[in-house]
Amino acid sequence: xxxxxxxxxxxxxxxxxxxxxxxxxxxxxxxxxxxxxxxxxxxxxxxxxxxxxxxxxxxxxxxxxxxxxxxxxxxxxxxxxxxxxxxxxxxxxxxxxxxxxxxxxxxxxxxxxxxxxxxxxxxxxxxxxxxxxxxxxxxxxxxxxxxxxxxxxxxxxxxxxxxxxxxxxxxxxxxxxxxxxxxxxxxxxxxxxxxxxxxxxxxxxxxxxxxxxxxxxxxxxxxxxxxxxxxxxxxxxxxxxxxxxxxxxxxxxxxxxxxxxxxxxxxxxxxxxxxxxxxxxxxxxxxxxxxxxxxxxxxxxxxxxxxxxxxxxxxxxxxxxxxxxxxxxxxxxxxxxxxxxxxxxxxxxxxxxxxxxxxxxxxxxxxxxxxxxxxxxxxxxxxxxxxxxxxxxxxxxxxxxxxxxxxxxxxxxxxxxxxxxxxxxxxxxxxxxxxxxxxxxxxxxxxxxxxxxxxxxxxxxxxxxxxxxxxxxxxxxxxxxxxxxxxxxxxxxxxxxxxxxxxxxxxxxxxxxxxxxxxxxxxxxxxxxxxxxxxxxxx
RNA sequence: GCCGCUAUCGUCUAACGGUUAGGACACAGGAUUCUCAAUCCUGCAAUCGGGGUUCGAUUCCCCGUAGCGGUACCA
Numbered sequence: 001x002x003x004x005x006x007x008x009x010x011x012x013x014x015x016x017x018x019x020x021x022x023x024x025x026x027x028x029x030x031x032x033x034x035x036x037x038x039x040x041x042x043x044x045x046x047x048x049x050x051x052x053x054x055x056x057x058x059x060x061x062x063x064x065x066x067x068x069x070x071x072x073x074x075x076x077x078x079x080x081x082x083x084x085x086x087x088x089x090x091x092x093x094x095x096x097x098x099x100x101x102x103x104x105x106x107x108x109x110x111x112x113x114x115x116x117x118x119x120x121x122x123x124x125x126x127x128x129x130x131x132x133x134x135x136x137x138x139x140x141x142x143x144x145x146x147x148x149x150x151x152x153x154x155x156x157x158x159x160x161x162x163x164x165x166x167x168x169x170x171x172x173x174x175x176x177x178x179x180x181x182x183x184x185x186x187x188x189x190x191x192x193x194x195x196x197x198x199x200x201x202x203x204x205x206x207x208x209x210x211x212x213x214x215x216x217x218x219x220x221x222x223x224x225x226x227x228x229x230x231x232x233x234x235x236x237x238x239x240x241x242x243x244x245x246x247x248x249x250x251x252x253x254x255x256x257x258x259x260x261x262x263x264x265x266x267x268x269x270x271x272x273x274x275x276x277x278x279x280x281x282x283x284x285x286x287x288x289x290x291x292x293x294x295x296x297x298x299x300x301x302x303x304x305x306x307x308x309x310x311x312x313x314x315x316x317x318x319x320x321x322x323x324x325x326x327x328x329x330x331x332x333x334x335x336x337x338x339x340x341x342x343x344x345x346x347x348x349x350x351x352x353x354x355x356x357x358x359x360x361x362x363x364x365x366x367x368x369x370x371x372x373x374x375x376x377x378x379x380x381x382x383x384x385x386x387x388x389x390x391x392x393x394x395x396x397x398x399x400x401x402x403x404x405x406x407x408x409x410x411x412x413x414x415x416x417x418x419x420x421x422x423x424x425x426x427x428x429x430x431x432x433x434x435x436x437x438x439x440x441x442x443x444x445x446x447x448x449x450x451x452x453x454x455x456x457x458x459x460x461x462x463x464x465x466x467x468x469x470x471x472x473x474x475x476x477x478x479x480x481x482x483x484x485x486x487x488x489x490x491x492x493x494x495x496x497x498x499x500x501x502x503x504x505x506x507x508x509x510x511x512x513x514x515x516x517x518x519x520x521x522x523x524x525x526x527x528x529x530x531x532x533x534x535x536x537x538x539x
Numbered sequence: 540g541c542c543g544c545u546a547u548c549g550u551c552u553a554a555c556g557g558u559u560a561g562g563a564c565a566c567a568g569g570a571u572u573c574u575c576a577a578u579c580c581u582g583c584a585a586u587c588g589g590g591g592u593u594c595g596a597u598u599c600c601c602c603g604u605a606g607c608g609g610u611a612c613c614a
Contacts, residue, residue, distance in 0.1 A: 500573035
């Protein structure tokens with residue numbers, strides 16, 4: 001056991017350069033001047049180079065809850081693991097989130113820049129701050145240096161497993177917690193690497209109650225692990241950075257992924273030892289995926305749809321993705337949506353206590369349906385703008401077509417878009433390419449002709465095309481158009497459906513298309529005649 | 540292994556301790572002056588198992604089972 005004086009001496013030995021006190025730090029982070037009900041929330045991802053759809057989900061929840069309470073949302077970057085860090089990782093996060101309309105009031109706005117008075121918002125730039133708190137804890141005997149090597153730790157774990165004990169650095173296994181000052185000095189002089197560990201005083205036998213904003217009341221065991229606070233490279237662990245950053249930044253509620261739930265006892269002890277006011281927690285369940293009858297976390301390695309890029313590249317409308325995510329968060333969103341079709345998504349009020357506390361399966365079918373419904377609400381001009389925006393980044397050929405034929409393309413997008421029966425077959429902007437290809441001779445020529453000869457005999461097809469070419473008039477209205485088809489069917493003794501099908505394939509090469517009359521109107525006289533002629537020759 | 544959380548149609552979920560257990564997506568069938576999409580109608584389909592408490596349990600309690608999370612000098 002070290003004396004109080006020895007602990008102070010130890011703290012100075014460990015952190016000779018740290019001269020600031022905890023009070024010095026606090027003076028730079030004044031209390032926020034905000035209304036009582038305002039929530040200050042932070043979303044704190046790591047720049048690992050992969051944007052998970054779950055990141056958008058949690059980020060969305062944070063920004064929403066903050067906004068609807070007139071509070072503040074903060075984007076903080078947790079880059080304390082140098083191993084996993086990736087170049088341009090911060091930009092990927094910021095842009096990925098922004099692409100889905102998830103923007104924060106404070107924090108990082110690009111690779112380097114953070115806005116707000118409570119920064120820095122990148123943890124690697126806050127190292128000096130963590131050291132001040134670590135030094136204070138060591139000087140009070142609440143933390144200590146530990147010289148256990150990775151190998152030694154491994155041996156300890158094996159021994160614990162052999163005797164089927166809980167693994168980890170706690171109690172008698174935490175060899176350095178009560179080391180004498182001279183022992184420590186000796187190692188320090190040899191320049192041995194060390195970490196700073198919490199001197200835990202919790203007892204695993206004791207339970208305590210906490211109220212989770214999402215899960216409700218739960219009872220947990222106290223923490224007794226001497227968790228690492230500062231790694232040997234000088235970076236803090238998440239556990240240590242979390243109470244410090246959240247307290248300094250004036251966070252009011254910690255909304256985070258469920259994977260942190262198990263660490264709550266540790267965090268409680270840390271808040272206490274740091275002498276901070278405990279922040280309330282809300283643990284949000286992760287998005288799951290079903291495979292072979294089992295549920296598991298949506299995984300970035302196995303599931304392409306886990307990546308945000310999956311949706312961006314295919315041109316999923318961000319509003320659709322957002323609606324789907326909102327629907328998972330609060331299932332009453334759907335009812336609200338049907339009753340408030342005209343309202344902005346921003347008007348929906350998320351209720352944290354309504355979050356489901358089991359993980360929801362990510363259902364791409366439902367997402368597709370929501371996106372389809374969303375695109376159906378857009379005007380042809382809006383569809384044009386959005387498809388173009390998508391194509392400019394992901395399909396330059398289509399972008400060129402769109403730009404060079406704006407009016408024509410808008411007419412194409414307008415097919416079956418007006419009136420009460422709006423066509424709903426576009427899930428994502430990428431799907432537009434397929435629709436467009438019918439209307440341009442270059443892409444049409446390349447398309448494969450669907451064979452309908454087993455439904456309509458080739459001779460009959462020939463006659464239909466030949467006869468129809470004679471009577472076709474672009475100026476016909478809808479009734480006249482159908483009238484001619486019916487008459488022709490009667491004359492050739494076949495079904496009107498067969499006539500329509502032959503014309504459909506002649507004009508589009510396909511058996512499944514939007515309304516044929518409207519297609520003809522948009523194509524115009526010349527193209528129709530050309531194609532009828534070409535089809536006749538091909539028979 | 541240990542610790543914790545969770546459990547209603549295939550999926551997301553609703554149901555003061557009293558409902559024919561509701562809705563949406565998906566699926567199947569039918570209707571719609573042409574195919575598909577859409578739309579409308581119809582149908583299919585669930586309270587994990589076992590004990591309690593209660594007049595009565597999807598709901599409360601216990602046990603089991605399963606799933607998920609954690610058990611790092613990763614977040």
